[in-house]
Structure formats: C-alpha cells, structure tokens
Amino acid sequence: MSTTHRAPRGRPVVSLAALLVALAIIALAVVAVRDLVVARGWAPGTPWARSLVEGLDGLGATTASTAVGVAMAVLGAVLLLVAVKPAPRTHRALPADAEQASVELWATPAATAALALDVADRTCGVLGARVRRAGRRRVRLEVGTTLDRVEIRERVTTRLREELAPLGDPRVVVKVREDVR
Structure with a gap:
C-alpha cells in the first residue's frame, strides 16, 4: 500500500x-x-x-x-x-526503486552539493573544489587543477553524472580554474 x-x-x-x-x-x-x-x-x-x-x-x-x-x-x-501562491519546494525528489515504492526520499540542496563536492574532490587531477551555488535543480562547482582545463571539466562532469544519477540527475555546472582559494 x-x-x-x-x-x-x-x-x-x-x-x-x-x-x-x-x-x-x-x-x-x-x-x-x-x-x-x-x-x-x-x-x-x-x-x-x-x-x-x-x-x-x-x-x-x-x-x-x-x-x-x-x-x-x-x-x-x-x-x-x-x-x-504555493510555497516553494525546498528538496529534490529522489527516484524510488521498485523495492522502495512506498518510501519517498528527498534530498536537500546542501546534501546534493556536499555529494558533488566530494565526488569532484576525489576526481583524479583535481587539486581542490568548492561549491559556488547549490539549488534544488542545479549545483555550480569550481575546481582547481594544473592540468588541461577541458579534460578536467569533462572528467569531473562525467564522474558527477555517474555518481549523482541516483539523485535524479541534477544539473551540474563545472568551472575549472588553475587554483582554488
């Protein structure tokens, strides 16, 4: 039920x-x-x-x-x-598995941002990362590297899409800099 x-x-x-x-x-x-x-x-x-x-x-x-x-x-x-006017939504609905059809899960923007930050920090070639802005639908990250910016952006974006897929694929924007302070 x-x-x-x-x-x-x-x-x-x-x-x-x-x-x-x-x-x-x-x-x-x-x-x-x-x-x-x-x-x-x-x-x-x-x-x-x-x-x-x-x-x-x-x-x-x-x-x-x-x-x-x-x-x-x-x-x-x-x-x-x-x-x-209805109140704004504050959380993102997580897709339910067939086993958990009766359980609804919600993620806050801060939780999504923390997960994205952790994934970006653990990506090979990233020296540091920080969240610029996190919302219900989108997370903006800034990563620092000394390697090729385009390659790092693609690598981080690919990892984020893989890791955040269970969250319903929030939109992630990655900006690459030479260093993150």
Missing part, C-alpha cells in the same frame, strides 16, 4: 504579508484600547478615532482619495494573489 506524501516546502510567500497585517491589527487594537482608556476618563486627552472621523467628515471624492482607493484595491489584489 503506497501513500503519497507532499513534497517538503519552504515558508509560504504570504507569511510576510500575514505578519504585516497582524502588526497592523495589533496597532489598531492599541489605538482602540487607548481610546477606551481616554473615553472612560482614566487618562487625559481626546480619543484619536473620534478626531480622525471628525476630520474625514464632509470630505468628498477627490483625486487624492481616488488614488488612495485604487492603491488599496491593487494592494488587496496583490495580497490575494500572494495568498494563493
């Missing part, structure tokens, strides 16, 4: 927008509590909400208020689109 699990995902894009909306609601609550305290006579001053409403009373539609209304509508549409 195989069960399908959801892919590991990162933080949704909407989380930042949700944080900003939550902070705005907290600020509104602080103003409401302050107005309550002032209205009850527990603190001196005038309520801010009443002053705001009285200041807006009698205003008509102007270019500025129309622009603010349009900006708020656009902001609402953007927030709606961000809310339905």
Whole structure:
C-alpha cells in the first residue's frame, strides 16, 4: 500500500504579508484600547478615532482619495494573489526503486552539493573544489587543477553524472580554474 506524501516546502510567500497585517491589527487594537482608556476618563486627552472621523467628515471624492482607493484595491489584489501562491519546494525528489515504492526520499540542496563536492574532490587531477551555488535543480562547482582545463571539466562532469544519477540527475555546472582559494 503506497501513500503519497507532499513534497517538503519552504515558508509560504504570504507569511510576510500575514505578519504585516497582524502588526497592523495589533496597532489598531492599541489605538482602540487607548481610546477606551481616554473615553472612560482614566487618562487625559481626546480619543484619536473620534478626531480622525471628525476630520474625514464632509470630505468628498477627490483625486487624492481616488488614488488612495485604487492603491488599496491593487494592494488587496496583490495580497490575494500572494495568498494563493504555493510555497516553494525546498528538496529534490529522489527516484524510488521498485523495492522502495512506498518510501519517498528527498534530498536537500546542501546534501546534493556536499555529494558533488566530494565526488569532484576525489576526481583524479583535481587539486581542490568548492561549491559556488547549490539549488534544488542545479549545483555550480569550481575546481582547481594544473592540468588541461577541458579534460578536467569533462572528467569531473562525467564522474558527477555517474555518481549523482541516483539523485535524479541534477544539473551540474563545472568551472575549472588553475587554483582554488
């Protein structure tokens, strides 16, 4: 019996927008509590909400208020689109063997990069290697050698394709330099 699990995902894009909306609601609550305290006579001053409403009373539609209304509508549409956008995937799915059909395996970009770095370091003719950038689909390596650059690039790329084949063949970009510091 195989069960399908959801892919590991990162933080949704909407989380930042949700944080900003939550902070705005907290600020509104602080103003409401302050107005309550002032209205009850527990603190001196005038309520801010009443002053705001009285200041807006009698205003008509102007270019500025129309622009603010349009900006708020656009902001609402953007927030709606961000809310339905799925969270980005953070791992790479590994192909399942026939024996392990019920088990789903996932590899992080860091694990793929570490394996690629180890393979590149163990390749004959490579003096040193480092990962320039690792993502879910691609790993960029920089290798150092004193031998022919084209030959080393081909040798490292071939070894990486062989060794990383069980990971679903991530795209590997190899840059060869005379030395790696």
